[in-house]
Amino acid sequence: MRLAACAEMLFLDLPFPERVRRIAAEGFEVEIWNWHTKDLDALAKTGATISSMTGYVTGTLADEDGAAELLRTAQRSLEAADRLDCARLNLHGTGLDDRGLPVIPAGTVTPQMWLTAARTLTSLAALGERAGRVFTLENLNLVDHPGTPFWRAADTIALVEAVGSPHLRLNLDLYHAQIGEGDLIRLVERAIALIGEIQVADVPTRQEPGTGEIHYPAIAAALRRLNYNGVVAMEAWASGDPEAALQRFRDAFTGSGR
Template identity: 55%
Template sequence: MRLAVCAEMVYGDLPLIERVVRIHEQGFDIELWDTRGRDIAALAATGARFSSMSGYFGGSLTDPASADEVVASAEKLVPVALELGVERMVVHPAELGEGGTAVNPVLRSTGQMWLTGLRTLERLAELGAKYGVTFALENLNTIVDHPGIPLARAKDTHALVAAVDHPNVRMMLDLYHAQIGEGNLIELVRTALPFIGEIQVADVPGRFEPGTGEINYRAVAEALCGAGYGGVVGLEAGAAGGPGVPAGDAALAAFRAAFES
């Protein structure tokens, strides 16, 4: 497995470029969020390997009124992904607003939302095939971080990606979100394995590095190895910190210890 770290969530006292360099120097790939307004040439010049970035900036995958906006914004971001060599462009089941809240919260998912999501992902698959990028649909939890997002559970995102069944559409399987909303993580990764593009991790509660909460990430890592997973595992977590070692360094060391044999 390759290990990546989300540069948005560690070393927050440093400018983004310095965060990327520090993570890269420790041997990790880089995950990014919104790349708009950022110095893409400077990011590329770091020599870092970028595993994922946000793949759209407007609209809802599951809303017929704004699904076109998802595809249009994704196409605008493709040149950035190509310049950075990003492997996966991340999309969500619906539009996220400030702090990850739903722009248009819904109480329940409908068949129309499911069909619209399927058709939008099929369009993204065509776009991905055209440019040689992969779109990754991320599951979210609606209990703590993202209330009002439809089709957000891992079993829903798995069903959508499996229905599209295209190599340029995969899952961004976030085990932090899955633990809060569903649990049973080892069986989840085994079931979803054929459609996983990347896995993200953080411990629960708190969304910090492995070892700070209830998830046995060492057991998850062993299950992934046993199942033959050879893709990316990304740390999308804050750094809890501790005595004697900078919080970011300690978080990355704990992450590596959990996932490297």
């Protein structure tokens, strides 16, 4: 397994490129969120491996106008990914505002929305294939993101399976899955062939592993048993010192220090 950490949530007292450098200096790949708010040249100069970034600027999966906008801005995201050599571009069931709320809330997901989402994701996978990149579809939860369509891991699994492309994979977020569904080891076993990345944080505080109810060493053992060799990314706030948080994350998934 390769380990990454989210620069949006760590070393918050530093300018963003310095956050990236600090995480990379600790031996981790780096995740970012909205690339269009960043100085891409400054990020490229850090020399860090940018493992994931947001794969769109605006748009939605499940309505025709929103889907057209999502595909348009996904193309812009692919161009930014080329500048950063970022392998994976992340998506949600709908665009999220700066509070994490859906731009188009959905109380009910209709059959037509499922069909539109599958068509949109098929088009995204084709864009990814032409660019040599992978889009990942992330599950969320309705506590932090009420009104989000396709929020369950079961939903994202169904959509990724329906598209059937290696250029559309799951971003399986275990923090969200624990809140929404639980039974994490069986979920990992069910999804393993579809996973492009795994994100982790503990519940309920969304801090590093070891601060809440999830026993991440058991999940790490299951991933080793399943021969998972992809990225596990800590998308979590530090409970205290960020370097100590990164070490707790490393220990949970490797069982060792540096």
